[in-house]
Amino acid sequence: MGDEYLLRQFERILEHDDLLDELGFIHPSQFASLNEGLDATAFEISNRTPSDFDALNYDETAFWTKDHKLAISTEILTQLSKAARRAYFDVRSGYKDSISVNMNANRSDSVTSRGSSIELLENNLLMHSKAILILSCDFLSAWNSRKQVLQRKCNLSLFMDELQLLTLILSYSPKSECAWSHRRWVIKRIAEKCQDLQEIIDEESDLARNIVEKSKMNYRAWNHRVWLTNYMTRKQVLTHIQILDELDKSRKWSELHIADSCSFHYRGRLLLRLLENSYRRQEEEASSSFMSNIPFLWEEEIKWNKFLIKRFMDRQSLWVYRRFLIQCWIKLFRDDCLHARQLHKDHQNGSLELHTDHQNSCVLLDLFWAKELEFLCECLNTPVDEFEDYHIQAQLAASYMLWITKQFPFLANSKHQERISELGDLKAILIKTCPDKTLLWRSLSD
Incomplete structure (x- = not known):
């Protein structure tokens, strides 16, 4: 089977289901067990529209997808990765050239045609970079390309789609520094467009919490939870409500995972943030009353550690x-x-x-x-x-x-x-x- 044909199938699957939330790389012999019980869904398949059926018309010895889950055969990974890299580098080269031409173009040139050409290249770049990153999530060049395109488009829905892609990648590579870093970049861009981030911050905190439950010693996930406190509302920062709540929530978890030093590092970062906020409020209100409970809180933490x-x-x-x-x-x-x-x-x-x-x-x-x-x-x-x-x-x-x-x-x-x-x-x-x-x-x- 040709490399490009495999890539087209893979990208059609990704395009058809933008809510994929779990990915696995499995041996070809395991596909039979995944396909067991699919007869019950025959009626559903027969009632799909032709376009939906075409989108899911893939080689069942190479891919399997259902209920927003995707499995890829380990036998084709090398072929698929090579094809994805070639497609990515080709479109990236064309995109860079088009951007350069667009910046130096004469006024007499057709703005509409240039814009249409760049938009097509951007869509292809997003598609091919998505494919390569799912296969190799630490491919920094592809992350940078996505940043460039997303920054140019500056579309809120695209940023939300990016979070979904990152959730998929973190489901099987929970310690990817590139993925966590890109996720924070996306949240910063969303923050520039939205005033109220509370729902997103709550979801992010839940995501990080779920990941550390499955992936032990995951400093990056804990660090992401600390970083999220930067996006509290002003009232929350000044009253310490969210930080104190996080300390309370993580206490039981730490007691059950004593060997995971990341959780204690997380608590330490929260305590320092609490101290920093107290100093800030003390300066703003010219009063020392806000510092009165800090030593007591620290002393309680020391007693708990002693226990x-x-x-x-x-x-x-x-x-x-x-x-x-x-x-x-x-x-x-x-x-x-x-x-x-x-x-x-x-x-x-x-x-x-x-x-x-x-x-x-x-x-x-x-x-x-x-x-x-x-x-x-x-x-x-x-x-x-x-x-x-x-x-x-x-x-x-x-x-x-x-x-x-x-x-x-x-x-x-x-x-x-x-x-x-x-x-x-x-x-x-x-x-x-x-x-x-x-x-x-x-x-x-x-």
Whole structure:
């Protein structure tokens, strides 16, 4: 069977059903099982119009389609891809030439004929690029061609069709960076034409949520959900409603997928966005009341993380997330404490009264470090169990403690020095629990 003939069949299927939402590449022997039970639809097929029948007149050993599902035989993939690439590059070359001629054309030239020719090339370019991207979704040149055409046409319905194409591609390639990036580009273009994006944003969030359920460790899908918060309404941004709702929704999911560090990264991004919005509103309204609940929210997240670490003792993702939480939370209170010291100095000079809120911040910070060191001591001395989880827990706790001593060196010279020494020799613990990284532990501990 000729390559071009296969491509024509493939593109006719795509043109006939623009609601395709699932695609699979299967072995030829599997087509028989797909065709079982199709006799029940004979009446439906016999009542199709000739044009509909022609559109679906394809080789059933190469393609199968029903209910917006499409299967392609792996036996023809090489032929089909080569034909799609040739067709794409040919029409792209002609399109570039036509655009160049159109830009340099004399006024006497027929505008109508030139426009008609370019429109035909654009339609062909969209058709052939769609075919090649379904077969090879990381073909960046084809994505760029589609951007060029869609930008020129600037048609809302075409942008919505593009989202449908991307949904199809992400159904079988959920970690395609090119597809996710192009999807965000399309949403930006839609945002330029529509004021209310709430329905689209809700659908996008549901899509990303469904994808991460099926595709574990999918950072790109989580990142897409974070990016969507850029398109909240102003009221939602200022009251934090949607961010807090997202934090609540993702909490249960994270508890059920402890090893998926992407979900914790997602929560961290949301917390930072919440902090950013609070600072923005504080500046706009010249009030510090909007920041009052942020440390509390962060503290609750730290407590929840501590609970998970105790419950799941061998999960590095939890300890990495704790580093992020501690670093950000300490910065919030450290800035407040530095301000408190300055206030205290001014108070001694008689130029300003000392506020107890700032004194309390410093007290809370010291109390936090005391509890954190107590927690580490507990993790380093986890009782021995039959699964040897204690071994991994001690290693992760010691590594975390080493990070703390490097990240917050002032602790070594504080009132907590005695408590730190009670934890034991971190270098010895690390070498004992993870001897294959002895050189690393020695270099970091020195």
